[in-house]
Amino acid sequence: MRIDPRNDAARRDLADVRLADRVFAPHYAAPVDYVLAAPAPLLESRGTDAAPLAQLDTGDRFEVLELSAGIAWGRAPALGLVGYVAADRLKPLS
Numbered sequence: 001m002r003i004d005p006r007n008d009a010a011r012r013d014l015a016d017v018r019l020a021d022r023v024f025a026p027h028y029a030a031p032v033d034y035v036l037a038a039p040a041p042l043l044e045s046r047g048t049d050a051a052p053l054a055q056l057d058t059g060d061r062f063e064v065l066e067l068s069a070g071i072a073w074g075r076a077p078a079l080g081l082v083g084y085v086a087a088d089r090l091k092p093l094s
Contacts, residue, residue, distance in 0.1 A: 012025070015028055039055065042076055064090070
């Protein structure tokens with residue numbers, strides 16, 4: 001089965017636990033629901049010159065799988081896209 005990194009949250013070091021039956025990874029993470037507190041681009045990578053995949057709006061849900069150095073990696077379920085978002089744009093889903 002093919003894995004598409006734009007739609008399936010799987011990297012060499014970490015994968016969404018929901019993919020455990022399809023992907024081998026050294027670590028798995030359960031998604032934690034957050035919402036956008038302010039609009040933010042969903043980026044292809046964590047670099048400052050990363051290409052935007054989409055624009056997320058205030059109130060959009062984002063499933064965080066990793067939060068590191070001010071950047072969250074996860075999945076925007078409404079779009080079905082995986083990418084990076086500035087952590088200061090997110091707030092826990094309440």
